[in-house]
Amino acid sequence: MNDLDLLRTLGSELDPTDGVPPAxxxxxxxxxxxxxxxxxxxxxxxxxxxxxxRIQGGRNWTAWGLTAAASVAAVALVATNVPxxxxxxxxxxxxxxxxxxxxxxxxxHAGKASTATGKYWLSASEYHDLELASPxxxxxxxxxxxxxxxxxxxxxxxxxxxxxxxxxMKPADSTDQAAWKRAGSPATVDVQYLDQSLKVGVKKGxxxxxxxxxxxERPARDSVKGEGAAKAGVNxxxxxxxxxxxxxxxxxxxQAALRKIMLGGYDTNADxxxxxxxxxxxxxxxxxxxxxPQVRASVYxxxxxxxxxxxxxxxxxxxxxSGNAVAINWNSSEGQQEDRLIIDGKTGNLLAEESRLLxxxxxxxxxxxxxxxxxxxxxxxxxxxxxxxxxxxxK
Amino acid sequence: MTSTPSRPIVLSTEWVESEHVMNDGAxxxxxxxxxxxxxxxxxxxxxxxYRFAARRLGPELAExxxxxxxxxxxxxxxxxxPARLDARPWLLGILTRQxxxxxxxxxxxxxxxxxxxxxxxxxxxPADRVAAQVAAQSVRVPxxxxxxxxxxxxxxxxxxxxxxxxxxxxxAEVLEIPxxxxxxxxxxxxxxVREAFPDxxxxxxxxxxx
Numbered sequence: 001m002n003d004l005d006l007l008r009t010l011g012s013e014l015d016p017t018d019g020v021p022p023a024x025x026x027x028x029x030x031x032x033x034x035x036x037x038x039x040x041x042x043x044x045x046x047x048x049x050x051x052x053x054r055i056q057g058g059r060n061w062t063a064w065g066l067t068a069a070a071s072v073a074a075v076a077l078v079a080t081n082v083p084x085x086x087x088x089x090x091x092x093x094x095x096x097x098x099x100x101x102x103x104x105x106x107x108x109h110a111g112k113a114s115t116a117t118g119k120y121w122l123s124a125s126e127y128h129d130l131e132l133a134s135p136x137x138x139x140x141x142x143x144x145x146x147x148x149x150x151x152x153x154x155x156x157x158x159x160x161x162x163x164x165x166x167x168x169m170k171p172a173d174s175t176d177q178a179a180w181k182r183a184g185s186p187a188t189v190d191v192q193y194l195d196q197s198l199k200v201g202v203k204k205g206x207x208x209x210x211x212x213x214x215x216x217e218r219p220a221r222d223s224v225k226g227e228g229a230a231k232a233g234v235n236x237x238x239x240x241x242x243x244x245x246x247x248x249x250x251x252x253x254x255q256a257a258l259r260k261i262m263l264g265g266y267d268t269n270a271d272x273x274x275x276x277x278x279x280x281x282x283x284x285x286x287x288x289x290x291x292x293p294q295v296r297a298s299v300y301x302x303x304x305x306x307x308x309x310x311x312x313x314x315x316x317x318x319x320x321x322s323g324n325a326v327a328i329n330w331n332s333s334e335g336q337q338e339d340r341l342i343i344d345g346k347t348g349n350l351l352a353e354e355s356r357l358l359x360x361x362x363x364x365x366x367x368x369x370x371x372x373x374x375x376x377x378x379x380x381x382x383x384x385x386x387x388x389x390x391x392x393x394x395k
Numbered sequence: 396m397t398s399t400p401s402r403p404i405v406l407s408t409e410w411v412e413s414e415h416v417m418n419d420g421a422x423x424x425x426x427x428x429x430x431x432x433x434x435x436x437x438x439x440x441x442x443x444x445y446r447f448a449a450r451r452l453g454p455e456l457a458e459x460x461x462x463x464x465x466x467x468x469x470x471x472x473x474x475x476x477p478a479r480l481d482a483r484p485w486l487l488g489i490l491t492r493q494x495x496x497x498x499x500x501x502x503x504x505x506x507x508x509x510x511x512x513x514x515x516x517x518x519x520x521p522a523d524r525v526a527a528q529v530a531a532q533s534v535r536v537p538x539x540x541x542x543x544x545x546x547x548x549x550x551x552x553x554x555x556x557x558x559x560x561x562x563x564x565x566x567a568e569v570l571e572i573p574x575x576x577x578x579x580x581x582x583x584x585x586x587x588v589r590e591a592f593p594d595x596x597x598x599x600x601x602x603x604x605x
Contacts, residue, residue, distance in 0.1 A: 003588040007557035016454040021445035025458050029441075029465045030434050036469065 035346075102311045102324045102343070107300035110293055110348035118383030119158065120151040121245070121290040128318060129374035130172055132366050133180070135192040135202065139366065140179035141172035142191065142208075149380075151388035152236065152290075154245065156221035161388040165213040169206060172371075180208075198333060200363050215392045236289050239282040240265030245290065253294040255302050262286065262302070276306045277330045280339060287350040288381050300348065303341075317342050317352035317377050334373075335360040352377040419482035423475045433469050440486050441465075447487070447559045451494055453504050460493040467493070484568040487559060491551050491569065498547065544591075545584050552577055553584035 128145040145167035153160045169191075171177040180186070188205040195201050236243045241264040252258055262282030266275060273281075279302060286299045303309055308328050315325035323342040330337055336359035342351040354375040360367045367373050417425075419436065426432035444464060448457035467489050468475075468482075475485065494501065545553065555566045563581070567574045 003585050004557050007588070011450050011558040014450045015446055016449050021441045021461065025445065025461060026437065026441065029437055029462050032462065032466050033430065033433060033469050036466065
């Protein structure tokens, strides 16, 4: 034996897992190359020599698949439909992806998220919608919002807390603010709404600028005996299926199986919802639950496969947070509707969902296509050891 | 609003499915404009890079340096000469430079290894390999010492030969040094290793050159 043999033997002893690189390394490398590409035209970060002219124009890239086969498929997509971008800004780059590619990219990022847990799964969101105030004379739009925090217990020995804060109703934009002032800045207003059967109703004397908070509690699973025990830990909902934390953690990563769960309740729904729109909604549910990163990634892949999903490029939510927006258009009972998901480009987290009416039905033509008719922004989604808000007494 | 591509689309599905017949030079060249093709460069060479880095720095640090290496290569891919049909020397060269930024970690790793024995399950092989492993465990202390006595450049050459299975010519390409320099550094390194194990009577025969 010579010295090199000795070293070779030693070397092979040092191989971790037979020297096969872990899958996360591939995710990481490709993600970093993707970010690098997005930052500069042609994907060049620092240029020390003359830049060849063919890359000066700024070549936009497409989503990088998780497997070599998928990346090869992405290349085939590139061959047929990617235009040449004029500048290298992020918004142009993402605008040149189609909807599937934005979502596959989100899947890529989501799949890398950590699997740490904590005391509570916190899903904090803010819902806003527009209503019409003072419908009979000089009407204007008002925004009312609801802030929700669901602190869902991570263990059977802790209660879950649910905070609901009805935000102060206020005029929606500056034009609406002016109209409210013209009306004498009233403390209460009449507000028109559309009820379940699409009949116009009026709520009289709704206070402006007042907010109320209430915190309710669902007892710890351990503390409930008898019949109630079975229901006690069922804190989570996907579409119309209710689940315990264990069931959420055990959700299948297989797309077909996951799709089936997300379609729960679809067959018996009486509304105008299309299957794609139902899945869109189910996806929002899943994305705000403590599912494993692989399930999260699978959900994005399910969305990527929906033919009616398209990419809108960069967009900001009502809080001003920017992300990649994908949209689905469908005919709802309120008219021709466009619903969006805004996804954080770096992490794959869901930032917000928004609804707009491109062509509202006759009763709500005061809503313009540019108005955000309703939206939910997801402000915090994740495990936390923070202390939940205290229970308020019921009045 | 879409505008027409500035160059003809040459990628067809058939080409894409037969990418394995495209050599590294053509692949890297194509990736200058189509950045996503570089992921295929990763797929081809990740195992080689990772294994080499993990032997020298351990698995966690190996992930970091492989990642840094591929990203660095990606950023300078426009400078890659497409006539070089195999990108392995290029990547190993960058990797060796990345590893050299972690000298302390490497030294500490060898020291730590010299104090423990590495268990590997399912270890099978010819009798002499088993015997070599037993011998290896007992020689780790002096081996660690020998390694620290090696100049970094000599160590880089030695390990590219021993742990990346490169020939002298390939090492010369990786480190961008003359073959003669590779030979002299390797000889010096091997002599030091042999000196560290006088009891093993390690033979002096030259390795077959590839």
